[in-house]
Amino acid sequence: MSGYTPIRILPGEGIEVLDQTLLPHEERYLRLKTVAAVAEAIRALRVRGAPLLGVTGACGMAIAGQEHGAGPETLAQAAAELKATRPTAVDLGAMINEALAAAGEAGGEAERRAALWGFAERALARQRERDAALARHGRELPGLEGAVLTHCNTGGLATGGEGTALAVIAEAWRVGRIERCYATETRPLLQGARLTMWELGALGIPGTLLPDTAAASLIASGQVSAIITGADRIAANGDGANKVGTYGLAAVAARHGVPFYLAAPLSTFDRNTPSGDAIPIEFRGEDEVGGFGDDRWSPDGGGVYNPAFDVTPAELIAGIVCESGVLRPPYGPAIAALTARNG
Ligand code: MRU
Helix, strand or coil, rough: CCCCEEEEEEEEEEEEEEEECCCCCCCCCEEEEHHHHHHHHHHHHCCCCCCHHHHHHHHHHHHHHHHHHHHHHHHHHHHHHHHHCCCCCCHHHHHHHHHHHHHCCCCCCHHHHHHHHHHHHHHHHHHHHHHHHHHHHCCCCCCCEEEEEEEECHHHHCCCCCCHHHHHHHHHHHHEEEEEEECCCCCCCCHHHHHHHHHHHHHCCEEEEEEEHHHHHHHHHCCCEEEEECCCCEECCCCEECCHHHHHHHHHHHCCCCCCEECCCHHHCCCCCHHHCCCCCCCCHHCCCCCCCEEECCCCCCCCCCCCEECCCCCHEEEEEECCCEECCCHHHHHHHHHHHHH
């Protein structure tokens, strides 16, 4: 989209990922050649965002074949290690399973390795196509005019393509529907402040950063025409998990009659999870809340509640944009038809 890519695939060798923990101050690529290094990069959020986690998982499987051999047992072990890194984004496990299937269809060792690299490259190319289609469908959403608000980071950094919610915002901006994007800072890891503001700048879209705690009063003031975020897993009934704080935004939006939308590719829909109650939520460490990096501001030893995601009930979601179009409530039948059509 604007000269940077969060992942580069080097078939037969490894991958290079843009270390997102260093942005916006430093653009440094890390070369990853082992499953352990890929797992570490995912756990530390050097690569992040549900669709990009899926692509990275596929790459991790190709790296596993390279590092340990592409036999069924070694691949199963690598799959388990990679899936355990972050539990909420369904894309990660789904792409790893697709990689296993691609290897399973190939003949000997060399063919299986080639199949894994081939699948990793296809997964990235497919994500780019999905993002572009999703953005086109989303740009005409009702209410997406004037100033919109988004949470966390859903641009190219989170997918490897143009992004999801941020790609919709970019399209709506290009066609002159919106003038400004409010970005919540997204505590505790500041994906909004560090990454979304950086991407808005790269896209030339006027951005306004706000503390998470200021979102409710901003929405109440009537200055936000719509809210659109990404998702990490959308259950069969339309409940959607996304970065913690999303549920609060959706609830306040409903209180003030502001439409709240999710934007996510098909890979984020999980027809095997009936509702939001069954979505596994990742809890992260105390160090992320009591400070940032090496800077500590809270006394050690206090308890910390640090879920990385929350679930927005389907009833608060005005529409879900994906590469096939915009789903409307009731989501159960719409999601069943969509996921059945797309395998
Ligand atoms: O913890 P992160 O930074 O991986 O969380 C990312 C999000 O919550 C995104 O909104 C979501 O993955 C959608 S990415 C297009």
